[in-house]
Amino acid sequence: MKNLNDTLPELMRRATENLEPESTDLVERGMARGLTLRRRRTALFTATGATAVVATAAVIVGGNQLFAKDAPPPAASTTTKQSTTITQQAPKPATLNETKATLIKLLPARLKVAKAQVWDDGGGYQAELLVNDGKGLSLLSLAIRPPANDSGCSNQKPGTCTTRADGSRLTVMNEEIEERAAGVLFNHVYVVRPSGQSIVLSSFNGSTVTRKGAVTVEKTRAKPALTTAELIGMVDSRAWRFPPKLVESNTPDKPQPTSPGVSKPPVPVQQTLQTLRAVLPKGLQVTQPTTRGGLPDDYNAASVLVDDGKGKSYVEAFVTYEVPMIKKCGVEGAPNHCKVLPGGGVAGWDKNSPEYSDARQAKEGVLGNTAVIRYADGRYISITSYNAVGEKGSKHTRPRPAISVEKLLEMAGDKDWKFPGTKK
Template structure:
């Protein structure tokens, strides 16, 4: 961007003084559909009531309802108020925010105040995404429209860089900042992104559980429209400056009308979900390397096995949880989506590569994935790989063990129990 003024340049000067160099040793964790990112996104959704993974996501999480509730937002395209110049040094934002949490509309107002006044703003909107405050606005510097979104939430603290996509740094105050620039929103297969849409992302995880995610796109929408500029309007440094402003107010875990979709529903032991997975799979398989994640009061259960039908060992995994009901296809999640006659939303993707670079030709691991969203909020996703793990291992067979049709049949079996948080 050129000629930035008001609050953003001041933030930029402060934040670039403290930015640490990106680590060349960080391993790409996968985006959008990577298992690790899906786990983080799902955990955030369950803990805060959030992908994602993006969520990261662009991350992140699959098929979540875009806006729940409709808090008042400024009229699209209305002039922003004078931007605030109050900032804090990026190494010290672990202190409490200066203002009350407010509403998603307040978050939108804060976002618009921090933007340079010469940018044209339109299509402003705000709402709750689960327990997150979500705000978005389309901005244009005369070189093309660019969607800018922000999510703020308070959840359990992130322990470090493990499982986060992109460049990641643990700062002296204990906060974790992760970012990536101008990545395709569907990096695994260019044919899935005919619009040429890219995003640049900055996320900051604070030691006290506050999380802010800022996404910028080179198009006026996240998906489904042609890009309007070659790259995103904002750089990583500019988004970092926005994210580290002390003007953001983070909702408490108890704030918001969509507190924890799994609240009021009993937990389900991870061992039970694991046994259900084993029982619904065909007989004659060899089962090894059981794995679990989530469970307890987290509100989601994830389990997996490496199975072998005599043609090669391959991972199969399932995630079950309650979510804010999904009623339509949103452009997030798997490549294909349909709404069934019973109101369930079904998504599926075939042969998704697990890397977007030369490592894909080396390891050759692909996945079939399905998601089943019931009208009452139950959600199950199943993934089948053609190798024993998603990353860092070579494929063992030409195709995943199960097709998407088979996965949908397995996901629809009546034996699944969907875990809640065990909280009222």
């Protein structure tokens, strides 16, 4: 089972991976960089396609002919031919509420809406509906984007993407298996109109469930509530209006500030390893200690294999010192679960997070528990425990990671950690 933040919105991001990147502020870049240094796991598959747009030429021509037929004849003294033109203004960008209303309006009549939410993700709009036709709840996810670059069908799964006669591109996935959510299937349609505007719709045979503060998706019915044919009909509707187009700035990006820990007194990597061993739960067999980083890098990393008698688990700690910034939850690169710390900064965690997003996950079955603390002054630490002897490249050795998220957060918050470039 995977949480909703890592399952459904991720599908939207995978579908729009080839679009132009969204502009992010320093906070987002800082958070993303921190997790990238932790060897952020990215095994995303893209789904790029196309949609239909109805040509307006026939409307304009028909309008002109009707106007000409109903117009009064020219005065007898007029010798010049009169001409009449119709100017069509581009539709105004849609608002969030208008997008939600359009999505609900286009639903088949048999479906009743149990819950609806919509939000701006910085590059377009996303929405989620829980619908019910009497056979169980079904999640419907939407992502809608203004014009942006698109790579066409070249990188898509064979047979899923086609270019239509009007130049639009359509990707269709029928009853695809969501490998990291038991029994969950989804129907998926992604269209890119000739104008570059795109719409993604996905219908699942599952719904969201909250347990102990964690949001997950679970199977609630045999099949998704909407078929791919119904999804195509919805995305091809002329009722859609799109979010505002992103305004590109001609101002070059400012260079990212250098980490304040560079060229300052380092922390020996062996000291980081010693701290990791000291904060581990008691009673574990500890083997294969390794380190990396140190000078001239601005980070330290240490890892060990631990065994509680139920199988080996790879555990890695990563410490660094970033540019101090305002910390908040919900930014790009942040963990799926997050809370703001009383003294500033954030603590985040991921529980039983799958290592892969493709068929390798079913083959290797590697899961990770991760705890992250980013302090307001720029100190950053992450600790991850896997249910395998490594992050990638080997099958799992136990059902779950040896160390729980709760214990990892306790370990990460230990006062004995020292951060490169600081005296803390």
